[in-house]
Amino acid sequence: MGLDALQWAKDAVKLGAGEICVNSIDADGTKAGYELNITELIASNVEVPVVASGGAGTPEHIVDLFKNTQAEAALVASMVHYGTYTCESIKQSMNEAGIATRIQWKL
Numbered sequence: 001m002g003l004d005a006l007q008w009a010k011d012a013v014k015l016g017a018g019e020i021c022v023n024s025i026d027a028d029g030t031k032a033g034y035e036l037n038i039t040e041l042i043a044s045n046v047e048v049p050v051v052a053s054g055g056a057g058t059p060e061h062i063v064d065l066f067k068n069t070q071a072e073a074a075l076v077a078s079m080v081h082y083g084t085y086t087c088e089s090i091k092q093s094m095n096e097a098g099i100a101t102r103i104q105w106k107l
Contacts, residue, residue: 009042020046021075023053031057031078034065043070051075059085059093066099 009020024035034055043050049072052065056076079085091101
């Protein structure tokens with residue numbers, strides 16, 4: 001059908017979207033890493049935050065995402081839902097790679 005992801009993202013922003021969640025259906029669930037090309041294409045061409053989704057399997061995938069794209073956030077569902085990693089261990093890997101993370105608030 002000739003659908004263009006970048007144009008869709010731009011149109012969504014024009015209609016008032018406050019952020020764009022980019023999910024590559026080809027990468028989703030693979031745990032082989034995010035689709036960096038389309039994420040960077042969209043993130044570098046819209047004026048709202050871009051959230052990467054689909055494909056994260058290791059903390060290194062998250063590091064690759066933030067080092068190689070302008071994405072501002074990442075979904076890590078399978079990594080934490082199945083107990084493979086904790087949020088703390090993911091943040092530690094990111095911090096070791098020089099990527100700042102939010103402070104964990106403790107009640």
